[in-house]
Amino acid sequence: MSLHTALLIMCLITSIKVAFKQAIQSGKIYKHHRRVLDPTPEHLLSACSSLSTDLTDYERLLTENEWTHFQYHERQFRKSLDTKRLQEKQNFVLTGDFRKWSKLFTVINGAFFKTGIFSIERTDGRQFGLPLLKYVMRILRTLPLEDKARSKSVHVTNPADWIERELRYLREVIQPAIASATAQHRRNPQKKRQDGGLGVPNCMWEYTATRQSHLTNMLNCDDVIVRQMARASLLLDFKRRRVQQACGGEDGFLGFKRKTNGKLEGRAQGFGVSSDWPDLNDLCWRTGTDLRWTSHYTPVEVSEAVVEDPSVIVEARLHHNNIVHLLQPRTSRQTILSTQRAQNMEYWSSLKLQGKLAKLPCADHSVSHTIYSNATISEEILTFCVKARLQVLPTKYNLSLWFPSTHSPLCMLHDPPQHLESVAHIMNSCSSLKGLYTARHDRLVDLIAAQIPCTADEQIFKHTTVQCKWFNSPANTFVGIANTPDIVNISQNGKTVKLFEVSCAFDLFMEDSYCSKTLKYQSLVSIIENIGYKCQLIVLVFGSLGHVHRLATRGLRIGGISKTGAKQLAKFCSVSATIGSMFIWKRRCFLYP
Numbered sequence: 001m002s003l004h005t006a007l008l009i010m011c012l013i014t015s016i017k018v019a020f021k022q023a024i025q026s027g028k029i030y031k032h033h034r035r036v037l038d039p040t041p042e043h044l045l046s047a048c049s050s051l052s053t054d055l056t057d058y059e060r061l062l063t064e065n066e067w068t069h070f071q072y073h074e075r076q077f078r079k080s081l082d083t084k085r086l087q088e089k090q091n092f093v094l095t096g097d098f099r100k101w102s103k104l105f106t107v108i109n110g111a112f113f114k115t116g117i118f119s120i121e122r123t124d125g126r127q128f129g130l131p132l133l134k135y136v137m138r139i140l141r142t143l144p145l146e147d148k149a150r151s152k153s154v155h156v157t158n159p160a161d162w163i164e165r166e167l168r169y170l171r172e173v174i175q176p177a178i179a180s181a182t183a184q185h186r187r188n189p190q191k192k193r194q195d196g197g198l199g200v201p202n203c204m205w206e207y208t209a210t211r212q213s214h215l216t217n218m219l220n221c222d223d224v225i226v227r228q229m230a231r232a233s234l235l236l237d238f239k240r241r242r243v244q245q246a247c248g249g250e251d252g253f254l255g256f257k258r259k260t261n262g263k264l265e266g267r268a269q270g271f272g273v274s275s276d277w278p279d280l281n282d283l284c285w286r287t288g289t290d291l292r293w294t295s296h297y298t299p300v301e302v303s304e305a306v307v308e309d310p311s312v313i314v315e316a317r318l319h320h321n322n323i324v325h326l327l328q329p330r331t332s333r334q335t336i337l338s339t340q341r342a343q344n345m346e347y348w349s350s351l352k353l354q355g356k357l358a359k360l361p362c363a364d365h366s367v368s369h370t371i372y373s374n375a376t377i378s379e380e381i382l383t384f385c386v387k388a389r390l391q392v393l394p395t396k397y398n399l400s401l402w403f404p405s406t407h408s409p410l411c412m413l414h415d416p417p418q419h420l421e422s423v424a425h426i427m428n429s430c431s432s433l434k435g436l437y438t439a440r441h442d443r444l445v446d447l448i449a450a451q452i453p454c455t456a457d458e459q460i461f462k463h464t465t466v467q468c469k470w471f472n473s474p475a476n477t478f479v480g481i482a483n484t485p486d487i488v489n490i491s492q493n494g495k496t497v498k499l500f501e502v503s504c505a506f507d508l509f510m511e512d513s514y515c516s517k518t519l520k521y522q523s524l525v526s527i528i529e530n531i532g533y534k535c536q537l538i539v540l541v542f543g544s545l546g547h548v549h550r551l552a553t554r555g556l557r558i559g560g561i562s563k564t565g566a567k568q569l570a571k572f573c574s575v576s577a578t579i580g581s582m583f584i585w586k587r588r589c590f591l592y593p
Helices: 002-026 042-049 064-076 097-112 132-142 148-151 161-181 201-217 224-241 276-287 304-308 334-350 379-390 397-403 424-430 431-451 507-520 521-529 552-558 563-591
Strands: 289-295 313-320 323-326 456-463 487-491 498-504 534-543
Touching: 097 132, 097 161, 132 161, 201 224, 201 276, 201 313, 201 334, 224 276, 224 304, 276 289, 276 334, 289 304, 313 334, 323 507, 379 563, 424 431, 424 563, 431 456, 431 487, 431 498, 431 534, 431 563, 498 507, 498 521, 507 521, 507 534, 521 534, 534 563, 552 563
Parallel strands: 498 534
Antiparallel strands: 289 313, 313 323, 456 487, 487 498
C-alpha cells in the first residue's frame, strides 16, 4: 500500500469518527451495543445471563436521603468520574415510578462503560483510585441486584471484577425493564404547540427563513471583508449568467430582471451552475420578499459603483395581506417564520370542513393538544382524534360528499331520518346516543370533584338538586329555576358557596356553551347570595374532541386547585373527553356500520 493511499484512508477514518461523534451529540442517531461485540470473557457474562427480571424490590422508592447522599458523593468524585453535572437542579417528584433508580444507574454506568466495553480507566488513561471503587461497591451492595447476604459475607479480592458483574446485571436485565416501566413519563422535546398543531417544526419553513436571512445579512454585514466578498460574488455570478438590469417600473431582484415565473432572466445558454444568489431570488419569490438597494432610505439603480458603496444597503420588505414588514437583521428569520405560520393558518381556516377546528379562538391551546405528546395514548385513540378534528370520519354527511350517488347525508339512527349525520351530530346531538353523552359528562364531573380541596367544615354534593336545608333556610326558594349544578361546594363557617357547572360541548360551540351555562345559573346565584352566602359560579367547558375552553384552567384555580394541578387536570379531562367520544363513535359504527 502506498503512502498516498494510507493517508487517504486515515483521513477518511478521521472524518467518519468526527461525523459519528457529532451525530451522537446532536441526538440524530443512537448507539446500540450488542454483547457479541464485547471482548469480555464468557465466564463473566454467564453470571448475569441466567438471572430473571424481578422489579418487586424496586417498587420501593429511592428515598430523599438516599438520593441526596448519592448526589453529595457524586459531586466529590465528579472530576474522577469525568461525568457531566446533572441538568435537574431539583429532586424528582415521588410519584411511585423508578426514575430515581434509572438516573442513578445511568450515572454509574456512564463512568465505567466506554462505547459499551467495561473499563476502570478514566479518559486520560489513568485508572480509578481504590477509594472510588470501594465507594461504588458500597452503592451496589445497597441495591437489590443479587443475593446480597452472600455478597456482603464474601470478601471481594478484585473490586473491578465484582463491579463489572454487578453493572452488567444492571445493563442487561434491570435497566431495560425499568425503561419499559417508565415509558409513560417520556415527553416529546419539541417546541410549544402555540399554533394548535402537533408542535413539530416545519423543516422547509426553517430552511427557507434561515437561509434567506443569512444570505441577506451577508450583503449588509458589518464585517467589510464579508460584505465586499458577498457583493462581488453577486455581481460576478449575474455577469456570467448575463442577467439584464430591470427598468424603472419592472419587478426585479436587487435591480435585475425576473421572468414571469420568478426566475432570473439570464441569457447565458448552458450556464446552469448552482449558486447562492439565484437561490436567494427563489426564496424571496416564495416568501414574498422584495430586495432593493437603498441609500439613506432612498432606492437607487444597481451598478458596480452602487454595489461597492458601503453607504448603500440592501433593504428587505416582506409583503403579507397588503401589509409591508421591514425585515431587520436580528429579527428577519423570526418574522419570516411567523408570516409563514400565519399563511398556513389562514389556509387551514379557509377550508370548509378541515378548517372548522383549526386554531379555535375560544380554546386554550397549551392544554388542548396534550393527546399528541402523551406516550400512553394508544394509536387507535390518536388516529381517531386526528381524523375527528380534521372532520374526515366516514360519517353519512362526508360519504355523501365523497360518493353523492351512493350515500344519503341523513342519520339512519332516527326514524324517519331527518338530521344530517355530521361529526358534531354524532358526538353531541344524536338522541340514540344520549346515554353515552351522559356517561362522558359524568366522568369529567367525577374527575374534577375528586381534585377539589375540601376541609372539615365543607361539604361537596354532586349530581343533585340544590336543597334548602343545606343553607338552613325553611322556605323552598329554589323552585322554578335551574337548580342542578354538577358540583356544589359549601363552607358553613366561611359562608361561601362554589357552584361548578361542567359542559362537554362540540369544540366549535364551546363559547356558546360557556355563555349559555353562565346565564342559566344567574338566578340561582342571586338567591343564594340573598340567603347570606357568598356564591361563585365556575363554568368549565371541554370539547368533545379534546379542546379545553380558555377559561377552564382559571376556573379550576378559582375552585382551590393549584396552578400546576389545574393544568394537569385540564389535560387529563381533555384526554378523557376524547376517549369518551371514541367510544361513542364505536357505538355508532356498531349500530349502523
